[in-house]
Amino acid sequence: MVGGFSILLWIGAILCWIAYGIQYSNDKSSSLDSVYLGSVLALVVVLTGIFAYYQEAKSTNIMASFHQMIPQQALVIRDSEKKTVPADQLVVGDIVEIKGGDRIPADIRLLSAQGCKVDNSSLTGESEPQPRSCEFTHDNPLETKNISFFSTTCLEGTATGVVISTGDRTVIGQIASLASGVENSKTPIGLEIEHFVHIVAGVAVSIGVLFFVIAVSMKYRVLDSIVFLIGIIVANVPEGLLATVTVALSLTAKRMAKKNCLVKGLEAVETLGSTSIICSDKTGTLTQNRMTVAHLWFDNQVFVADTSEDHSNQVFDQSSATWASLSKIITLCNRAEFRPGQEGVPVMKKAVVGDASETALLKFSEVILGNVMEIRKRNRKVAEIPFNSTNKFQLSIHETDDPSDKRFLVVMKGAPERVLEKCSTIMVSGQEQPLDRSTAQTFHTAYMELGGLGERVLGFCHLYLPADEFPATYSFDVDAMNFPTSSFCFVGLLSMIDPPRSTVPDAVTKCRSAGIKIIMVTGDHPITAKAIAKSVGIISANSETVEDVAKRLNVAVEQVDKRDAKAAVVTGMELKDMSPAQLDELLANHSEIVFARTSPQQKLIIVEGCQRQDAIVAVTGDGVNDSPALKKADIGIAMGITGSDAAKSAADMVLLDDNFASIVTGVEEGRLIFDNLKKTIAYTLTKNIAELCPFLIYIIAGLPLPIGTITILFIDLGTDIIPSIALAYEKAERDIMNRKPRHKKKDRLVNKPLAVYSYLHIGLMQALGAFVVYFTVYAQQGFRPSALLNLRVEWEKGYVNDLEDSYGQEWTSYQRKYLEWTGYTAFFVGIMVQQIADLIIRKTRRNSIFQQGLFRNKVIWVGIASQVIIALILSCGLGSIVALNFTMLRPQYWFVAVPHAVLIWVYDEVRKLAIRLYPGSWWDKNMYY
């Protein structure tokens, strides 16, 4: 991630060794200092590398669990024997048997099928079960009924089929290979860090080379110049930053994992924060992926049912006698049953045997009426005609639970128009009324209205058989149809939909206010897609599509100005005929877009189209069909519960609770970490100047070296590490969810104001402060600043053992060396003290520290404590270790830099105040990073 730095440090290390080599060849007794330094640098590179790898690996490990799949078994007929073999051992031509609940082990062509239905939602996005038979019905393999696909599930029935392709050659395999063909592009934060590394490396190399040239032209020895170069590189490279950034990201990753966003790659943590377009799959992501009763129509009125996850709040009028009849039909004319042994489970979570619509009706009635099984027991079923596609209705005959009423009750449900055909009366407020033209008209209006919402509508009717014609002993024969199937009484309509998750509309609104455009991309029908889009707010209530505008103005679609329509619903067929330019235009001109009936490739095209708009694109999805798009997206988000393994492995992030609202959390955390990384980097960069200046002054003014390379490493990798991580815990300054996502190319992590302010303002102040401490130490020991000028050459001569100071005292070379180390320690302490101030000012970028609260982020104080403690340990405990170049420091020197620290704080408060007072001014533009 921060590879550029590693290279610089390697160069530094190698230069160290080269310098030693030259030294050694001149003088066999030369000190090993530069060898130590080189080794330390190499160690730093290796350790930070290992650390980053370890952090990455830790977060990837969580994902590894997803890859563990139970080996799939298949029941295959070979040599006229039924055998169970692992699915990966199937070959083309094998005959396999499938029953309800099985995963299809390969792409198969059906030879025979009994009531077989498959769930293709992971492949096509259709949430309804698809019937399968052995007839060839369509040229398109995805549409024809006689092919079932690898990895889809058989919901009910049984089937036998011949394997036509396996492994990579299956449709799923092709999609998966399409996904693996999509190259992984760099994450936005990766790019930002690269940009930052370029800046810092550029500064380091150019200053290094500049001063190398200056040093050489000032007649320094080349060897010395190389040493300067090393010092400049070490001072310029923030050695600890790689570790810090990694830790900060993994902290956020952990925080997000707690909120059910599992992030695979650490860098993806931030991506969601800069996302400007979310392409969301519909089924299972925005919706609950289960059919649910959404509307009822009876007594000439439409009632809305509660479609939230627990159904708890059914508020429609249940006092009408019509409802009593309707509820009875719903309860009785239903073959679905709860699986046994689920007493404690909430109704909505109970497992059900039966198809999606019947399940929906069963749960609906269970919630409203209570124990459905008991009601069915009381109204014993005597005969039944199950639903089939030719009849398009389902019928059953029951005894009534009223002991005095000996009549049989015939209940029927089915396609509304077919049901209505069989009716002669209609029930209004519990009274049967003849079905005349006007009532038929209201029925049609309601039917069309519900259908227009993208819902699947069912009609319900009943008939009480006269007791004299059909006595209790009457034997019903469903084949002979020895009972009336007309002149029913129409009771009502019920419509079902795969409803949006209750948290989605709110999440969509939040994303909207955060400036994120949400595009729905689904394999489902346009009408359903549009209805769901409207209900969750992807198409807002007052916006229209081109078609809507045309309808309102009563003109042809072609005559409508496309710019009038905010929303657009585009099908896969339309998309296929579009040129990329047209797609771009579409994406740019409409803020609310729904793509329906799209294929995996088209999803990919849509994502690429969005990326062409310079947007950072997030894709959510759960199916295999989403996986190429998930991979192509800047950040792919898969659903953890319903998501297929292919989707999860292609994604960068997994929502463990399948909750779209978790994305909002992710966006928030991502934006926060971006801001906080800015703060961390600003904090880390600042002291670089304070570390660099000593070298420059040393070269130019000839002062004894104010700070050693090893000491710099102790700042970068010692005192500064915990504080810079602590900034990752900082809370947001303003409502980050109310601002636009950052522009990929304009809002950089490290921008000019940040670099200028850190380097040329605070950094310089720090350097000056640290120099004051340095001069104080030297002056109090006898060397006044004037005496230090150009003293370097004499100072460093080992054989001069009576160097005079400002008071005429004479120093041996080791005494000078020791004083020099005291100077290092003093400079180090000076930087450390001012870094405390730097840490505090970096808590905010705009607000005053007092607005943010000095004590809200406790970790900052841990950081400050760590800084002081490490510095104390270094100067007191380790002062005796010669190689570290630390010495004991008088207590008063610790406070010399305090006024400068206060000055830094005050200056930054003034800066922030001016920014707040004069937004948009020159100051704001140049001083707000």
Added chain:
Amino acid sequence: MRRQLRSRRAPAFPYGYRYRLDDQDEVNQNYLADEEEEAEEEARVMVVPDLEEEEEEEEEEKEEEEKEEEESQAQETGSAWWRKWQIVNEYLWDPEKRMSLARTGLILVIYFFFYASLAAVVTLCMYTLFLTISPYMPTFTERVKPPGVMIRPFAHSLNFNFNVSEPDTWQHYVISLNGFLQGYNDSLQEEMNVDCPPGQYFIQDGDEDEDKKACQFKRSFLKNCSGLEDPTFGYSTGQPCILLKMNRIVGFRPEPGDPVKVSCKVQRGDENDIRSINYYPESASFDLRYYPYYGKLTHVNYTSPLVAMHFTDVVKNQAVPVQCQLKGKGIINDVINDRFVGRVIFTLNIET
């Protein structure tokens, strides 16, 4: 899962299977071909300056924009230089924004004031620092104590290699010593300094800023090593004189009654390599009257006391390592890291 399914895009779809997938593959490819051109166009179209952007960046962007335009037009019009001139011109004076080089100037002025005030702050700090530091007496002297030791003649090296019969090999020692002892000439010392009573500190109370008198240390105290009788300091006879001086430390006082003594011996090897050494002054010590030292500013004429070692009988034609140590109370001469504190080690290699 992924590993299991990853493929080399294996085709071979039987039964017209490729229908849908293939179709779109083609679309995809066409689309990819267009993509690059498209992206370029896009880049040009998309540069819409954001209001919130920095002015400077905006300007840069503008420049970039213009550069791009320039690039696209350069081939057609061939007026690249003219365009460049315009850009420079615009930078100097942008009529629309009424901004110019003056703004760059303004920034410079702002920075100038910023740094000037920073400099003022630092100057203030340093000024207060100097207020607290006496010019006569260093605040702390613990780093320079205990005193170091240095010898004369000294020319970059502590190895005295010379051939008695070849004056060229030792002449520079003589010159060096002569030069060093100029300040100790009897006439000069008598003129500038006072003759103070030996065996006790020469304490001069009074104001800090008062000029202090210095005790005489005459060249003649060094007798045979003074260079007065033997102008070659014994080098011509193979009996070299080496002067030893203790580093000056403001306020340093040796223990009373026990002056710091010098004693030299062979550092390693046969002790008898040096058979005799004469010390001048004969006490081989630094008299107490030369202490304390009051600092360069007031103790102007202070002359460091010396002890001359006259190696009268040293084994010839072999390197003899010699260690001269200071001895006395409060003197440390065994610091491992510092070989010049309280001692000095040098080698004598006198050839005949």
